Amino acid sequence: xxxxxxxxxxxxxxxxxxxxxxxxxxxxxxxxxxxxxxxxxxxxxxxxxxxxxxxxxxxxxxxxxxxxxxxxxxxxxxxxxxxxxxxxxxxxxxxxxxxxxxxxxxxxxxxxxxxxxxxxxxxxxxxxxxxxxxxxxxxxxxxxxxxxxxxxxxxxxxxxxxxxxxxxxxxxxxxxxxxxxxxxxxxxxxxxxxxxxxxxxxxxxxxxxxxxxxxxxxxxxxxxxxxxxxxxxxxxxxxxxxxxxxxxxxxxxxxxxxxxxxxx
Numbered sequence: 001x002x003x004x005x006x007x008x009x010x011x012x013x014x015x016x017x018x019x020x021x022x023x024x025x026x027x028x029x030x031x032x033x034x035x036x037x038x039x040x041x042x043x044x045x046x047x048x049x050x051x052x053x054x055x056x057x058x059x060x061x062x063x064x065x066x067x068x069x070x071x072x073x074x075x076x077x078x079x080x081x082x083x084x085x086x087x088x089x090x091x092x093x094x095x096x097x098x099x100x101x102x103x104x105x106x107x108x109x110x111x112x113x114x115x116x117x118x119x120x121x122x123x124x125x126x127x128x129x130x131x132x133x134x135x136x137x138x139x140x141x142x143x144x145x146x147x148x149x150x151x152x153x154x155x156x157x158x159x160x161x162x163x164x165x166x167x168x169x170x171x172x173x174x175x176x177x178x179x180x181x182x183x184x185x186x187x188x189x190x191x192x193x194x195x196x197x198x199x200x201x202x203x204x205x206x207x208x209x210x211x212x213x214x215x216x217x218x219x220x221x222x223x224x225x226x227x228x229x230x231x232x233x234x235x236x237x238x239x240x241x242x243x244x245x246x247x248x249x250x251x252x253x254x255x256x257x258x259x260x261x262x263x264x
Contacts, residue, residue, distance in 0.1 A: 019082045021046045021173045021205030022067070027076030029062055036062040037228045040076070044173070044207045044221070049199045051216040052209040054225035055258060060209040061101060063225070064177045067207075068098050080173055094122075097166035097204075099176040105158055105165075107151040111142065114150060115165050122169040129168070136164035140194060156187025163194065167204075174198065175207045180215065188215075213249050222248070224255050231255045 022044035029037040037059045044050045054060050065071045067078055069085055078085040080092040105114050112133055119129030137143040140160040142153075150158060159179055166174060176195070180188040192215060198204040208215070216222055216236065223233045232239045232255055236248055245251035 019046070020044060020079070021048075021081055022175070022207060023079045024063070024067070025077045025079075027063070027066060027073060027078065029066060029071065029073075029075070035228055037066075040225070040228070040230055042223045042230055042233055044205050046081075046172075046205050047199060047203040048221050049196060049206045049208065049217070049219075050221040050223065052207055052223050052225060053211070053213070053216060053252065054209075055211050055256070057227075058211075058225045059228040060225060061177055062228075064098075064100070064175060064209065067175060068096065069093065094169065095172050097169070097171035097174040099159070099162050099166050099174070099179050101177040101179075101181060103158060103162070105150045105162060108149060110147050110149055111137065111153070111161055112146040114161065115168060118165045119168050124169065132168050133164075136167060137161075140164050154187070156183050156190065159183065159187070159191055160194070163191070167198070171204075173205045173207070175209075177209045178211070179208070180210070180212070213252060216248055218248075224252060226256045226258075 020043040024040055024042045027037055027040045028035070040059070040063065052060055052063070062071070066073050067085065069089055073086050080095045083092040083095065085092045115133035115136065116126070116129050119132065124132065134143060134146070137146055140163065142157060142160060145153065145157070150161070153161065163179070174195070180191055183191070195206055195208065199206050210216070218236050220236055221234065222236050222239055224231045224239065232242060232251070234242070240246070240248055240251045243251050243254045245254055
């Protein structure tokens with residue numbers, strides 16, 4: 001490759017990296033008279049782990065419903081890698097992998113059948129789908145359970161299968177809504193470690209919603225959501241420094257007046 005071509009390629013890459021993986025601009029949402037989100041703005045950089053930290057009822061699930069277009073965005077806008085979810089839903093959602101808080105696997109069919117059904121919805125051919133499914137299950141160390149009915153898996157195993165399923169169409173952004181809720185400490189650790197590996201090794205951008213402070217690492221970006229409003233956003237060190245706190249736990253208490261949880 002010539003020096004000119006190499007410079008052009010790097011310039012194009014740099015320009016692409018300046019586009020946020022996920023951008024939420026001034027989004028509000030109400031359920032009748034109850035305001036669930038009020039003028040929420042946040043950004044998820046490419047190839048970063050961003051924690052959306054808030055207590056139960058903060059508005060995290062409502063925000064995820066808007067990002068994934070389960071609800072229409074009537075006030076504000078949401079973009080996935082520059083594609084507006086409201087105007088270009090097909091392009092935006094193809095770039096997005098989703099793990100909802102509620103379990104969404106079919107319990108009565110096999111692990112492999114769940115993955116192949118998802119692949120078919122994304123137009124992936126059967127041979128390619130099976131190859132991707134096997135590779136995904138191998139990554140989460142569940143290839144030996146491919147033929148098992150989902151109901152025979154543990155809660156942690158089900159969640160790992162949901163993550164593998166969300167990655168089948170090779171999205172560039174992965175959003176997970178309280179993915180470790182109800183799981184034991186070992187399962188939580190396994191899932192969090194795998195998702196961080198995806199960020200580090202695959203360059204996947206992650207938005208990880210949680211109410212557990214011990215799931216937020218010092219190197220993360222963090223958004224503090226409280227009662228439907230963003231109170232702080234940035235690198236963990238920036239948020240901690242902005243309120244003169246010693247650590248993220250102290251910063252969360254200072255911002256919200258309440259304590260999050262360290263573990264369930």
